[in-house]
Amino acid sequence: MSVLAEAKAPLLVEARRGFAPWAGLAVLLTLGVLLAASADRWQGGWAETAAQLHDAVLITVPAAAAAGCWQGGRERRRRTEELWGTVVRPPLSRFLVSALPVALWVAAGYAVAAGLALLATWPYAQGPLGDGPRLARMAADAFVSGAAVAAGHVVGRLVPSRLAAPLLATAGYVGLGVTATAPEGAGQSLNPAFQVLATWVPVWWQPAATAVWAGGLAGAAVLAYAARRRWTALLPLAAATAAGVLLVQTGDGLWHTDPLADRQVCDTSVTPAVCVNARFADALPQVSAALSGVTGKLAGVRNLPVRWEDRDGEAGRDEASLPSLTPLGWSFVRGRLTDPAGFAWQAVGALGLSGDCPDDPDGGPDDRVAVADDTVENYLAPSPAQQYFDSLDAGSDARRRAALAARRAARARLLAMDEEERRTWLSAYFAARADCRPKEVPAL
Secondary structure, three states: OOHHHHHHHHHHHHHHOOHHHHHHHHHHHHHHHHHHHOHHHHOOOHHHHHHHHHHOHHHHHHHHHHHHHHHHOHHHHHOOHHHHHOOOOOHHHHHHHHHHHHHHHHHHHHHHHHHHHHHHHHHHOOOOOOOOOOHHHHHHHHHHHHHHHHHHHHHHHHOOOOOHHHHHHHHHHHHHHHHHOOOOOHHHHHOOOOOOOOOEEEOOOHHHHHHHHHHHHHHHHHHHHHOOOHHHHHHHHHHHHHHHHHHHHHHHHHEEEOHHHHOEEEEOOOOOEEEEEHHHHHHHHHHHHHOHHHHHHOOOOOOOOOEEEOOOOOOOOOEEEOOOOOOOOOOEEOOEEOOHHHHHHHHHHOOOOOOOOOOOOOOOOOHHHHHHHHHHHHHHOOOOOHHHHHHHHHOOOHHHHHHHHHHHHHHHHHHHOOHHHHHHHHHHHHHHHHOOOHHHOOOO
């Protein structure tokens, strides 16, 4: 009869009663609290959800190891070690009866929390059909948490101290945290809690290799401790070594940028065209709607950027940077823009109204240009706080009151123009600003 067959009946009892279900519930509740507290930052993006769950491994792995360690010292605390040693089952069978239920419950707690997070993300996900949950990463993270239980169980059997569990959890947290934040080295590749950007995608075999690496080490520890033929520990150790070498040698190649993050989905019916990152393709209609007031006023105006683009880094020639939708939790929460007016104001600033050109070599900034910038900004998409700042200037000294009067007069003159005259003025304005020729900015 196999070891697992001998252990089956008591294994079921241990899985239904005692410490194991509570360990799984503790992992579920811990993850639930962490995820609920940060829901604005992940609920709405499949990649962000997977990244948040992966970051939680920094907590679940040390906690799982501590749970296994506590379970491993159970017989010592009960003073039933000698009685347990008289059982006819082999040591490995007795070990599995005690450790495996906790490992399964811990992995299940992580999996249930991950499933609930995916359900919470599903109504708000904004990606195309090619986007979706990162199930392989989540399965690997759940497996690693279960393997940590087995390794911790060995420590609990070997270390005769009630402090072993909390000390193991602390050491695991510190060790994983230090190697996760290291600038480079093997620690990053081998660390199952290494934190990655949401837009990073692992090579297809990386989750499996990480699971083999962690599971092989845990299996080697278990066999070295409990197996009758301890040399069998060399088998999982060899598998872990092979996986570890593969992970280390691949290094930075383990991760690559999500192809969706490099794609743009555009609304070309307006000028400038409105483009968003393909990961949030479903958000394009509401982004276009938020900018509709701006694009409507720019209809027929020449010398504009060709498009707004939602990319990392600086915009290319004839392009403007769209206010980024990421990181989630700021301007974009659960698939919705939190402040469309503020979003439009930031988009207008990216058109090159100010800050993109060096200072005038003949002196300081031109007051006439500053008035023109303010006028165009207020015409296209005024700052949500503009009235507040105007009221401050109105109650200030004579110089600031005069500057406010000049800005208000310029705004009124632009509004008083007919449509053709306004388009001509704006075309000349954008041509001068795009080429950094402040002296050619038309007067108002």
